[in-house]
Amino acid sequence: MELLNGTTVQDFILVGFRVGPQGRLLLLALFIVVYTLTLAENFLIIMLIVQDDSLSCLPMYILLSHFSWLEMCYVSATVPRMLFDLSFPGGLISFHACFLQFYIFFSLGTTECLFLSAMALDRYLAICCPLRYLQIMSRDFCHTLVVLSWVVGFLWYITPVFLISRLSFCGSNILNHFLCDSGQLLALACPPLGYLPLFCYIATSSMILATCLFIVVSYAGVVFTLVKASGQNTGIKGFSTVSSHLAVVTMFYGSVVAMYIGGRSGESHTENTKVITLFYSAIAPLLNPLIYCLRNDQVKGALVRFLRRKRDI
Incomplete structure (x- = not known):
């Protein structure tokens, strides 16, 4: 019997990674470490920025603290479910839980695109318009950028998710992925799909x-400005920051x-898609705090001051 929304599928099966029992245990241990480190690193950045007066008032670090929180949410949208499926292979995910993960994952990805654009704008104004930088990138403007990124990010994909959820899934309920992805869901939907895949x-x-494109244009302006100042210390420091x-x-x-290069069908492509998705949804959030901190003297200085305060207590 069809459900009210037109589908006959009430649960999906996430295939995940095709590995044996030993490989599954290895991946389980690896992803537990990755998830724990990612949360710890990003939480540390947030704590350092919030508690350090020299960082909490600077636009760049206001955006960075919110970006770290976004990374914690982003990795939490996929890895906990992946850990569950590695522990209990062949487990079901309900129809509504699948689409909830689908919506949250794509919304957080959209929000990350907007955050990276906001951070590119910040670097452009700081290097190309230094005299007006603090006037334009005020605390209120930074918070406006943060709110707009979150709101637009979570509004952008509402319509596609809703339309896909109204499709009929009358065949297989097996998703050859470790998360609920639009491509896999559309592949299981009963035709006709109309213009929905294109939309x-x-x-x-x-x-x-x-x-x-916005980020490329912003950093092109930054690089052009830094090249002109390359004979000065400010130019070298600017290159290091950017x-x-x-x-x-x-x-x-x-x-x-x-993800959009090559065809969208074939077993090899599906396995490659899993690896690529794993990289930007789990590995990148682990590496980002290290990239920001290892080359940032202000963050390292804030960490030193924090450790000194803890030692003196």
Whole structure:
């Protein structure tokens, strides 16, 4: 009997990674370490920025603290469920839980695109318009950027998720992925799908391309300005600061754009898709705090001051 929303599927099975029992235990231990370290690193950055007066008032670190919180949410949207499936393979995920994960994961990904754009704008204004930087990037403006990123990020994919949830899933309920992905869900839906796949593709690619273009233009202006100042210490310091941002942007957008290269069918492509998705949803949030901190003297200084305070107590 069909459900009220037109589907005959009440549960999905997430296949996850095709490995044996030993490989599953190895992945389980690895992802537990990755998840724990990711939460600890990003929480440490938030704590350092909030407790350090020299950082909490600077626009760059206001955005960075919220970005760290976003990374904690992003990794929590996928890894806990992946750990559960590795512990209990073949487990079911309910229809509503699947679409909830689908919505949260894509919304957080959209929010990350917007946050990276806001951070690129911050670096552009700091290097290309230093005299007006603090006037433009005020605390209120930073918080406005943060709120807009979260709101737009969680509004952007409501319509695609709703439309896909109204489809009929009358065949297999097996999702060959470790999360509920739009491509896998559309592949299980009963035809005709109409223009829905194209609409979902446009909704995703337009956000990626628009924010990527904005970031490229912003950093092109930054690099041009730094090249002119390359003979001064400010130019060298500016390159060091921007390089960490560029590394984070390259990791995220490089892996996301790779999802849209080549065909969308075939077993090898599906396995590659899992690896790419794993990289930008779990590995990148682990590496981002290290990239920001290892090349940032202000964050390392805040850590030293924090440890000294703890030692003196």
